[in-house]
Amino acid sequence: xxxxxxxxxxxxxxxxxxxxxxxxxxxxxxxxxxxxxxxxxxxxxxxxxxxxxxxxxxxxxxxxxxxxxxxxxxxxxxxxxxxxxxxxxxxxxxxxxxxxxxxxxxxxxxxxxxxxxxxxxxxxxxxxxxxxxxxxxxxxxxxxxxxxxxxxxxxxxxxxxxxxxxxxxxxxxxxxxxxxxxxxxxxxxxxxxxxxxxxxxxxxxxxxxxxxxxxxxxxxxxxxxxxxxxxxxxxxxxxxxxxxxxxxxxxxxxxxxxxxxxxxxxxxxxxxxxxxxxxxxx
Numbered sequence: 001x002x003x004x005x006x007x008x009x010x011x012x013x014x015x016x017x018x019x020x021x022x023x024x025x026x027x028x029x030x031x032x033x034x035x036x037x038x039x040x041x042x043x044x045x046x047x048x049x050x051x052x053x054x055x056x057x058x059x060x061x062x063x064x065x066x067x068x069x070x071x072x073x074x075x076x077x078x079x080x081x082x083x084x085x086x087x088x089x090x091x092x093x094x095x096x097x098x099x100x101x102x103x104x105x106x107x108x109x110x111x112x113x114x115x116x117x118x119x120x121x122x123x124x125x126x127x128x129x130x131x132x133x134x135x136x137x138x139x140x141x142x143x144x145x146x147x148x149x150x151x152x153x154x155x156x157x158x159x160x161x162x163x164x165x166x167x168x169x170x171x172x173x174x175x176x177x178x179x180x181x182x183x184x185x186x187x188x189x190x191x192x193x194x195x196x197x198x199x200x201x202x203x204x205x206x207x208x209x210x211x212x213x214x215x216x217x218x219x220x221x222x223x224x225x226x227x228x229x230x231x232x233x234x235x236x237x238x239x240x241x242x243x244x245x246x247x248x249x250x251x252x253x254x255x256x257x258x259x260x261x262x263x264x265x266x267x268x269x270x271x272x273x274x275x276x277x278x279x280x281x282x
Contacts, residue, residue: 007052013080018050020077024068025050039063055085055135058142078142085132085139089228093210096220096231098146102213103155104245106195106204110168111177112157114144115184120177123169156191158248164194164265175270178262185259193252194261203247211241 009019025035025046032050033043041060048054056064061074086094097103097114105112110124121140122133130136146152159181167174184190195202210222218233221241232238253261 013084014052017077017081018052022050028068038067057138082139082142085135093222093229100153100212101215103153104211106158106248108160108208117177117180119169119173152189154189158193158195158252160195161197171270178266181262194258195252199251202251203244
């Protein structure tokens with residue numbers, strides 16, 4: 001096991017977190033097992049986090065703050081730690097998304113990341129065979145915290161009907177994911193529409209894209225390919241994306257019709273649990 005005293009706290013947010021956890025634990029005169037008993041985890045987990053073998057969660061950090069009286073230090077640090085676990089190419093977008101006051105997104109394949117359940121996110125992220133799936137899932141869920149603000153960004157989401165029909169994670173996972181979407185339809189700052197298959201050809205057959213707007217910064221368009229993401233503030237591209245998004249919204253079902261379709265798919269496609277699930281792997 002790596003000696004945490006040899007870690008460079010400036011190497012990464014995760015190294016700094018582990019270094020600070022060890023320093024504050026020892027200052028409190030506690031062994032790893034003793035701290036683990038206080039915050040209801042194993043001493044081994046404490047050691048793994050101190051040596052950067054495990055990524056801390058927000059819940060863990062809040063319990064450490066309460067146990068060690070660190071005035072929210074670890075609750076603040078964990079946000080930086082989790083963001084650093086996102087793919088390096090995605091981190092700039094996540095930082096801009098966290099600053100946005102208005103988000104417009106069209107999703108052709110998957111539920112938008114900010115709206116994913118933990119189970120759905122895990123199934124999606126597992127397809128990339130990451131080295132630390134737990135850490136990546138925790139980072140993905142941390143990204144959703146912007147929706148918990150007193151004034152969250154206004155969000156318009158257009159999802160392709162195919163997204164509702166693709167059984168990511170299996171039937172039960174999809175049922176809970178669609179139920180989550182229905183919960184969001186009741187939020188005044190969230191506007192969810194479904195682009196039905198009957199729409200045929202549409203303004204974004206090329207794929208998904210996000211449009212971010214800010215109070216003081218230029219608008220940004222974000223797209224992804226197989227291995228990376230791309231952001232641009234080019235006025236011409238932003239205008240084209242805004243026009244295409246307007247066409248998508250016009251072709252999509254109304255908010256009320258979309259909620260009804262989501263509910264119907266949830267019950268008719270994923271509601272019958274009497275039959276065993278059939279999973280296929282590409």
